[in-house]
Amino acid sequence: MEQSYVAFFDILGFKDLVSNNSHENLVEIYNTVFYETLNMNEPIMKMIYKAIPLLGTKDLETIQTYIISDSIIFIQPVSKKGLLYLLAMSRIFSSSCIAEGVPLRGGISVGNVTVLNEGYGTTVIGDGLVKAHEIEGNQSWAGIVVDEECFKILNDDPETAGMVKALCENYSAPLIKKYNAVTKKGIIESYVVDWTKYDLIKSEDDVLNSFSQHNKSIDNPRVKEIISNSLEFYKYAKGLNK
Incomplete structure (x- = not known):
């Protein structure tokens, strides 16, 4: 258990x-x-974070990835820098997926996780996985919501207490934003990963087209709602809602 x-x-x-x-x-x-x-992201991540002496690249190599059907899981053991790496990897990954016509929604949380690699296969279990899945399943847009429990761990450590604010809130290209996320339970103010910061997504049309690429239909009312909510976030993050 870890x-x-x-x-x-x-x-x-x-x-x-x-x-x-x-x-x-x-x-x-x-x-x-x-x-x-994923193969392209790792060297990019190392190049970016190597330039920031406070971070380095040691913890980056511990991220584990599992893809099963329509579910993608990243696991990063808790460390002083682990959350920042996971947020950065999630931002690059989600932005790339939208640009390639496969929009995602997601949740990030923290908790106990065990990976069992036995002769019959691999099993991933733990309340950390369940909490992240629940957050993901509640979203009504192509967004990634971060459980505030993640930040409490950093804030409890004097060495990392200011890191979140410096790199996630006040940084020129913040990893996260405070946003009124549209969920199945209503609008909830949350920390969300900002996937709009890369040149991979240049316009609202890029977001819209992502939902119809690869022969996907966008005629369903629920799909239209998710698209609309996703476009609203893009406009908010880009400052286009003025």
Whole structure:
């Protein structure tokens, strides 16, 4: 058992992604959108964080990734820098996925997680995973909400108490923003990952098109609601709601 930060992502439009593409095309989408993105992200992350002496790259290598059908899981053991790495990886990953036509929604939490690698397969269990999954499942937009329990751990350590504010709130390209997230339970003010900061997503059309790429339908009222809510976040993050 190990205390870990957990990011749980769900692929939006997954049913259409599977139903409206050949199996060969589906495998190619996964290889391109997920695995190539992850392979490219790691050296980028190391390059960025190597330039910040306070951070370094040691903890980055401990992130574990699991992809099962429409679920993607990142696990990062709790450390002084672990949450920042997980947030940064989540931002790059979600932005890349939207740009490649596979929008995600997600939740990030902290708790007990155990990974059992036995002869019959791999099992991931723990309340950290459950909490992240619950946060993800409550979202009504392509957004990633961060459980404030994650920040309490950093704030309890004098060495990292100011790191969150410096790098996540006041940094010129913040990893997170305070936002009135639209959920199934109503609007809830939350810390959310800001996936708009990269040039991969240049306009509202890029966000909109992400939901219809790879032969996905956007005619369903629920899908239209999620698209609308996602566009509202893009406009908010880009300062276009004035």
